[in-house]
Amino acid sequence: MSARRAVVIGGGVAGLHTAALLAREGYDVDLVEQRPTVGGRAGVWEADGFRFDTGPSWYLMPEVFEHAFRLLGTDAATELDLVRLDPAYRVFFEGRGSLDVRTGEAPGAFERVEPGAGAALERYLASARTTYELATDRFLWSTWGREAWTPDLLRRAPRLVQLLSVSLHRYVARRFADPRLRQVLGYPAVFLGTEPRRAPALYHLMSHADLTEGVLYPRGGIGEVVGAFARLAERLGVRVRTSTRATGIHVDREAASAGASRARVRAVEVEGPDGPTVLDAEVVVGAGDLHDLETRLVPADLRTYPERWWARRDPGPGVVLVMLGVRGRVPELAHHSLFFTADWDANFAAIRARTVPEPASMYVCAPSRTDPSVAPAEHENLFVLVPVPADPAIGHGGLDGRGDPVVERVADAAVARLAAWARVPDLAERVVVRRTVGPADFAHDLSAWSGGALGPAHTLRQSAMLRARGASRHVDGLLYAGGSTTPGIGLPMCLISAELVIKRLRGDATTGPLAEPVAVAP
Structure with missing residues (x-):
């Protein structure tokens, strides 16, 4: 047969x-x-001895x-x-320094920023763990037939309703006053294709993944x-x-x-x-x-x-990607670095209004900090991601600054911001490889709805x-x-x-x- x-x-x-x-x-x-x-x-994209992941970079x-x-x-x-990253990531705050986030040590780091925040984070992470386990037991592998509604799930319904009816922003803000700590706990919403004010508090479970379980990296990317x-x-x-x-x-x-x-x-x-x-x-x-x-x-x-x-429906954000091969080392960056503007509500509002935020928060991956195989000796591999509206009209990227004008302006601003905040003043002069990708590339190459980057x-x-x-x-x-x-x-x-x-x-x-x-x- x-x-x-x-x-x-x-x-x-x-x-x-x-x-x-x-x-x-x-x-x-x-x-x-x-x-x-x-x-x-x-x-994956390779050029002149550099090997770039062109999308997901967190394990x-x-x-x-x-x-x-x-x-x-x-x-x-x-x-x-697989190797474990330490720190799990570094966060740069506009005008307010940086913070290294280490797996298992986050309560101490939070306490140094805001008195009482260490104990508050321990309670927050206990809730995140419980919610994470509920998700893995009852949600993630469910096809959502009527059989999914088990007595156990129904018993937990009041808690679920609470977490679904409150935004992640509000859930975090009730527990932490310092805006930097709020940003650290709110940023997972961006990787879920939304923003803290629109993501349900259910997703505070993501903090269990990075702050408790930790962040790994597969050598080679x-x-x-x-x-x-x-x-x-x-x-x-x-x-x-x-x-x-x-x-x-x-x-x-x-x-x-x-x-x-x-x-x-x-x-x-x-x-x-x-x-x-x-x-x-x-x-x-x-x-x-x-x-x-x-x-x-x-x-x-x-x-x-x-x-x-x-x-x-909401397609989530688009992005401008900037892949940079840089001569010399950039020890100021961790493997994963997040750059948060002081007024990131304005960032999200601009994206909702379908305009490019300026200044924009962004994410930078420097895998060569961990893995020398992804760049030539004494060079760094930098992957920069800047959220923008999901709009193919923003344009295509290109090589060596030859992408569409809006995409290249976003990229230039991102490189300048990285250089200023991380204190690498000669960064732009040391770039030997540059490629940009815009929402129009996502629409054309990946058939992505509205040029969205994540889904x-x-x-x-x-x-x-x-x-x-x-x-x-x-x-x-x-x-x-x-x-x-x-x-x-x-x-x-x-x-x-x-x-x-x-x-x-x-x-x-x-x-x-x-x-x-x-x-x-x-």
Whole structure:
């Protein structure tokens, strides 16, 4: 009997893990990726001896990565060379110095800034841990069927309602007075595609991940994580087709007309290096941008998320990325550094108003502080991320300052701000490699909705069970994975979304992860 056939659209981390898990389940799997290389947002760019991650750079929630590897019959220690960062990150405050945040030592650092804040942080982190454990036990691996509403979850409903009805900003402000400490505890909202005033307090659980569990780094960069999942997928028999764009999803409408209430997926039409072809499939998983997949590939009358649905949703921020190869060392920076403006409410207000903030808060990753393999000797590799509106009209980036004017102005201002705040006055003169990326690049290269950098924002109406679900309502066999769907944004969430595909196919309504390892189908 021939194997069941599956097609996965999108070669990011979610797509690669989904494809590998499907192969472990006994499917004959094709993965199609429109770009020349896999990775999606977690891409890699190399130039003149520098190796840049072009997207995610934080390795948080290591237990999720470990579980994902174990499902494929291996483990993180075998696939990656992980090191713990110390400090976990450094924070620069406009006009108010800097603060090193070290795992397990944050209460002492907070106390030195604000008397009483150390004990307050210990209580805050205890709550974060409890909420984190609730999320991992009941939310993250749930497909949100009626079985999810267990007696245990219902008993915790009052606490959940409290955390969902209060913003993260307000939750933090009730406990800490110093604006610097509020920024340290509020910044995770930005990596969730929103801002502290719009993120539910539920997300204070993220502080457990960075302040208690700590921050790791895979030597070679996040590209090594992508490479590991790509190798595992191919080892399991997945055919990875790069430079191949999905152009349509074919469905069997006779299934619906014969009395069934839904159509059924039949094939995916693709355009690759050898021209157009049709890949038959009884399961199709869209692991790219959900807006693009639904509005471009699915027949209009069978869309679960048509344009009118997206018109009422928040795409999260766009970003301008600046990749800098710098001559000489920059010891003023940690591996991860955050630069916060004094009035970051004005930053968020500008982005909501679809204008570029100035000055802008930003994030800088200097992996060469930890890993000499990503830059030539006596050079630094700097990755700068500046949040801006999700608007392709801001423009494309380019090499050596040749991107569109707005993108290059944002980049120039970011380099100047980094130089001034970190006290590296000659930074601009030492740049030997420069590349920028703008929202228009995200829209063109990644088919990102509105040129958004992360995925739909984790606001109240776009979190947990209110986020886009992982299965079509109208087409059987059409499933979704990635940051656009549950459980959300970030590499760990994308890995979990792949696992949810398998749970849906199995009819598994439990709220926990799959047992390790996934049994190999005969």
